[in-house]
Amino acid sequence: MTRSMEHWLRVPHTAFCPGCGHGILLGALVRAVDELAIERKNLLFVSGIGCAAWIPSPNIEVDTLHTVHGRAVAYATGAKLANPKLTVIVVSGDGDLSSIGGNHLIHGARRNIDMTVICANNQIYGMTGGQTASTTPVGACTATDPEGSQYRPFDLCALVNAAGAAYAARWPVSAPRRLIASLKTAIQTEGFSFVEAISPCPTQFGRRNRLDDVTALYDQMQSLCITRQEAETLSKQQRLERFVIGEFNDD
Amino acid sequence: MSTKSERLILMGNQAAAEGALKAGCSFYAGYPITPSSEIMEMLARRLPKQGGVFIQMEDELASLAAVIGAAWTGAKAMTATSGPGLSLMMEGLGYAAITETPCVIIDIQRAGPATGQATRVGSGDLLQARYGSHGDYCPIALSPWSVQEMYDLTIRAFNLSERFRVPAFVLAEEAVGHLRETVRLHDEIALVERNREVGPPPFGHDQQDGVPPMPAFGDGANLMVTGSTHDEWGYRKVESPEQHARLVERINRKVLDHEAEIAEVDAHFLDDAQVAVVTYGFCGRSALAAVKALRAQNLRVGMLRLKTIWPFPDQAVRALGKSVRHILVPEMNLGQLVGQVRERVRCEVTQLNQVNGEVIVPADIEARLREIIS
Ligand SMILES: Cc1ncc(C[n+]2csc(CCOP(=O)(O)OP(=O)(O)O)c2C)c(N)n1
Ligand SMILES: [Mg+2]
Numbered sequence: 284m285t286r287s288m289e290h291w292l293r294v295p296h297t298a299f300c301p302g303c304g305h306g307i308l309l310g311a312l313v314r315a316v317d318e319l320a321i322e323r324k325n326l327l328f329v330s331g332i333g334c335a336a337w338i339p340s341p342n343i344e345v346d347t348l349h350t351v352h353g354r355a356v357a358y359a360t361g362a363k364l365a366n367p368k369l370t371v372i373v374v375s376g377d378g379d380l381s382s383i384g385g386n387h388l389i390h391g392a393r394r395n396i397d398m399t400v401i402c403a404n405n406q407i408y409g410m411t412g413g414q415t416a417s418t419t420p421v422g423a424c425t426a427t428d429p430e431g432s433q434y435r436p437f438d439l440c441a442l443v444n445a446a447g448a449a450y451a452a453r454w455p456v457s458a459p460r461r462l463i464a465s466l467k468t469a470i471q472t473e474g475f476s477f478v479e480a481i482s483p484c485p486t487q488f489g490r491r492n493r494l495d496d497v498t499a500l501y502d503q504m505q506s507l508c509i510t511r512q513e514a515e516t517l518s519k520q521q522r523l524e525r526f527v528i529g530e531f532n533d534d
Numbered sequence: 535m536s537t538k539s540e541r542l543i544l545m546g547n548q549a550a551a552e553g554a555l556k557a558g559c560s561f562y563a564g565y566p567i568t569p570s571s572e573i574m575e576m577l578a579r580r581l582p583k584q585g586g587v588f589i590q591m592e593d594e595l596a597s598l599a600a601v602i603g604a605a606w607t608g609a610k611a612m613t614a615t616s617g618p619g620l621s622l623m624m625e626g627l628g629y630a631a632i633t634e635t636p637c638v639i640i641d642i643q644r645a646g647p648a649t650g651q652a653t654r655v656g657s658g659d660l661l662q663a664r665y666g667s668h669g670d671y672c673p674i675a676l677s678p679w680s681v682q683e684m685y686d687l688t689i690r691a692f693n694l695s696e697r698f699r700v701p702a703f704v705l706a707e708e709a710v711g712h713l714r715e716t717v718r719l720h721d722e723i724a725l726v727e728r729n730r731e732v733g734p735p736p737f738g739h740d741q742q743d744g745v746p747p748m749p750a751f752g753d754g755a756n757l758m759v760t761g762s763t764h765d766e767w768g769y770r771k772v773e774s775p776e777q778h779a780r781l782v783e784r785i786n787r788k789v790l791d792h793e794a795e796i797a798e799v800d801a802h803f804l805d806d807a808q809v810a811v812v813t814y815g816f817c818g819r820s821a822l823a824a825v826k827a828l829r830a831q832n833l834r835v836g837m838l839r840l841k842t843i844w845p846f847p848d849q850a851v852r853a854l855g856k857s858v859r860h861i862l863v864p865e866m867n868l869g870q871l872v873g874q875v876r877e878r879v880r881c882e883v884t885q886l887n888q889v890n891g892e893v894i895v896p897a898d899i900e901a902r903l904r905e906i907i908s
Contacts, residue, residue, distance in 0.1 A: 349762070360563075
């Protein structure tokens, strides 16, 4: 049985490029809030700056706060504390949440204030033309690392868990059912919950890394996904080259 | 305006916190910094007791961010800081300006630039408050000279901020923040409450005074708040020349066009004055002592104290320029406001500047006035 989700949407189409994963995440997100039957009036989406920050704004027809680059969690903290009745959901990019906004992210997790933070991780700065992010894999080519990035990417779920998050999960957008389930769990979890959605960027990441073909880009993303059990057999270094998927709330 | 009142001896920073509570502030987010921390510490104790929220954030970027987030839930929200923190808040200031978010920033100025002298006085943040964030915007900034005005002008900052949907500053100097003197805490004070009407466009251009209603999150308005150029409903319009000009012009005009309503000055001995001091903040105290000393010798000097810095009190300063032959502008910086005066008057203008981390004493102002007179 399917239900139309159009009543959640404010505009007839999104601004995302063909093949961008952010639109799939948008679809998963409205399904999650729809299934949870949250009172729309009390739903607040907060985002930073970047393509991912456009997922809620203007697309989702609820209260939206599209802020400045990196600070979405801090804005959300103020809104949630001042009106605890709000269900506060932050949606932003990897660059936004973890490069410029990394400090706010870990302090959000540390405070464990009730909010959900969703990171659309395309491993690059999409909006500004494909520069290196703090999530770019070693060796991946970007506009600012034409010979390949040299520094290790963050493991965002491990980062927020270490800082005190109540719940963390990572799924590729190509696993929408598990993604929706985790989004629902995250929204229902009291405290700071975090969902990382691996969301391919054909325009900026694929194009620079011999993955111009969207299908090839998605195939590659899926081939890199491994379960936590599979990850246990790998070294820390090897794990950073993969996407360890699943829920990370058991420690 | 007030009927009952209570007299106390308070520190300027405490009086500001009392003023905030009186004005209806229910949210504080901040990061500790000398010489402003007493405001934060007092609100940390008092706000939660009366159902408000206090939170210490990880830095000043986050502090103003949280304040703005809270303001959009309908709260009267504030932060307090000093120069180094204010520098970090420039990002949020521009965001508050373009999203038309009421909020109050109390800046207890110390000697800068950078870390400068944390416990010493300065008036170095005037232009940063006005122009420090990129693009064109016009905040409101008030300048108290006493503990009483720390209280009164903090209340006024909240009222003006709500009235015009703009960030409002209390730009005080360390010397006023840490001054202890008697203050009257009024019981009955007129408070401005935000118009939260749902229906009209929340960023609309139709209001005569340029101030659209501002519903809160949770009011059912499906708000689209964005720091990008937007139309009256909040839809991003990042490539339209007309939309950008219209928005930026309105958010500036709504403050500048109301200069007469916002700008307050305090005149002393100006009726027959030939030479006047134009002053603000703590310096006004020294200026008044100097003027009184010279008046005792029948010298025709006076003083105009600017209680409002931004929007600049245009009318009052223009009028003064026509009635005196010479104006002296003493400042605890290298001349941040004297240019504003020069732009508006034809009479001679002399500046007196001091950046040694100490207040300008009456004798220095008196000596300079004597030179001007003779
Ligand atoms: C303070 C500031 N610095 C830089 C920028 C430019 N900028 C806009 S979006 C962006 C990166 C966004 O990357 P990410 O959060 O990963 O989102 P994506 O576009 O990849 O979805 C940058 C650097 C900005 N808007 N503000
Ligand atoms: Mg990105």
